[in-house]
Amino acid sequence: MTTLTEPRPSLSSFWHDLPRDGKLLLSVVVFEFLGTGLVLPFHVVYLHEVRGFALSDVGLLLGLPPLVGFLVVGPGGAAIDRLGARRILLASLGLLIAGDVLLAFSSTLLLAGTALVMSGVAFGVSWPASQSFIAAVVPTHLRQRYFGVNFTLLNLGIGIGGLVGGVVVDVDHLATFQAIYLADALSYLPPVFLLLVPLAGVAGRPVHDHDEHPAATYLGVLRRPAVASLMLLGFLASFVGYSQLNVGMPAYARAVGEVSTRALGLAFAANTAVIVVLQLVVLRRIEGLRRTRVIGVMGLIWAASWMLLGGSGLVSGTVGATILVAACASVFALGETLMQPTIPALVNDLAPDHLRGRYNALSSAAFQLAAIIAPPVSGVLIGHHLGSVWIGSLVVGSVLVGVYAVARLEPQLTPEVNGVRVPAPAR
Template sequence: MRGFWAALPTEGRWLLSTVVITTFGRGLTLPFTIIYLSEVRGFDLGFSGLLMSLIAVTGLIVTAPSGALTDRFGARAVLLASLVSMIAGCTLLAYATHPLTATIAVCLIGVNFGASWPANNALIAHVVDGELRQRYFGVNFALVNLGIGFGGIIGGLFIDVADPFTFTLIFLIDAVSCFVPIALLLGPLRRVHTVPAPVEGEGPAASVGYLHLLRQPAVRWMTLLSFLAVFVGYGQFEAGFPAYARGVAEVSTQTIGFAFAVNTAVIVLLQFTVLNRIAGHRRTRVLIVMALIWTVSWMLLGTAGLLPGSWAAVAGVLAFTGVFAFGETLMQPSIPAIVNDLADDRSRGRANAVNSASFQAGAILGPVVAGLLLDHGLSGIYIAVMVAGCLGVAVLALVLERRLPAHANGVPAAAAASPAAE
């Protein structure tokens, strides 16, 4: 870690130093938003669920324009606008007693979610390059989980459904936490410009449109791989997994809560070791290993469903989240590094927007499929679909490898130039 920190440029250190603080506020509110809407503000559960999905839908809608704006005006400008939207949304939601107010609030939060991903990744990729970029994305992911996990623990201990002010306070804290990155962008990072400077005697550098990006086979296969990985991964982890664990494996809500803590702990503890192990290896091969690890995790969860209400079921549920987290530590450094190494400063905002859209589409479709299968008692088919999806990710990674330039696949320059690499 000391060597990694020493190798980072000053701007990279500034960016990384505030991740835990920023995500702590998000961790305070994310696990409890639907509880707040339904049990504190009195909205019915169906409408509360619709509001939660509206965050993802709004994010998906604004992702493409945000990528284009990032390429045109720079990542800083888009990030600042998205943070202002988040502050407004959290503040409004803290006092939302009317459905319309809550709807506007979650849409503002969704704008932040959709705009911040392509802009933030573009900013990171501009500041950090080479092999260091992959390590940065991995460390950033570990710190995001640390901040969200710590926020979730504190929120769980602090909030009280009988006292609405406790919920108001955590949303206000979430809003205040956004001022930290704003200060960073207006202060130490104010001179970071992600838009390429025009060459003397030429006009501004022409941006690369979405159609141009999607004509590249590597981009198309990468987008499909990301979608399927999220569909069987994060799209299930926050919806299908808890529903299966509670309704099929019949474990307690305390077990499910502890399972999420296990997931965060494994990521934080293993990410640095994993980064050392995968350095210099083909990223597509790393993704194949991730897919196989996730296959094992879903089999463990399926085993838990065969022994409902038992200690073996509890062990299976906890093992699922731990093994799944191991796969996450392989995925999170690899996919953003591939996406950003395929792009340049003219197209990085759009490239990250395409990848963000595939992530969000998988996260939206995943819970729908899980709900349909589990609601009809098709738990065995549900596990089979997840296992097949994981194996599909491995196949897509093999297909992608044949279309991916060596530098984007993390192959060292010397190895890429050798006859064996060819």
């Protein structure tokens, strides 16, 4: 016989149980992403209105980082397994700093393109490196909560940065834009310090037993149990989720819902606020539940959010449309609070230590590939007055994501990897 299900651990117990190195990593998240929030909403404004580059050129420039990131993520994952996540993280932070500084003084397309390529390389390897580094620091039973808390702090930093950036920048004063890009560069210095000093001994060069762990290829990794299914799930979730929220949702809201740019800003602010307010509550609620079931609920929530957006097209140009767009972003955020702790935890609990870089690289590539494919799809459908088809495909796709997680992925996972806490045996 076993005991009854143990009570869900509190967030205070999470902080108490979290190793010192994990606490140090969380301590710099808000500051690091405050810099990201400073510049994130203003790339187009800076390059087009301040630097004077043609809008078509700006579109090509801003397409460079995700494309380059996708191209380098594979070699980056192999480098993480070979050299260690800490070294790759330091290199990516150095590139981000250099890219921001160069972009601040980019008066030509060549300089701006070079800066954005540097940022693309950095972002392509920083996600799998950071996830691998976290997994080296944080024990398995704390990872889901860690990823959730990290996501909360990340959004808090971006939200604060966006508000500050909106107050500081002035299209008539180049120096204000240079200031925010330089501030973004400075925001990466605290994590650099952590990696160089207090965390210098963590996740250095991995020790490989080549007899026990022969050299692995990405194809070999994909053939491992549940890996291909998990990566396909990540691609689908990104395609009907983030990739559409960042590009398709604003396009639909403007072209079909006819809402103002200010209303769009409020919608994204509401999205951030919901994440910051609810993520910690959601973490406690989902602790010990099957992660695939949590993702199934996420799919239903995202389907509801897209239906709300579709409703804005029925009352276009009205206050009701503005409210529905904000509601879409807010409900979508609730789904985010379910996804962000679960998928990274699944990836890292499934991965063996010697292949952690490749597992996280594959996960990152799945999300990035969706980010490359989704914008043209949404652009074509919305641009050809097929917005209802686009909404319908997202609603159906979101439901299918949930069904796929439960029906296909769940049977391939052990209960422990799927987040189920095994009750302690009765004495």
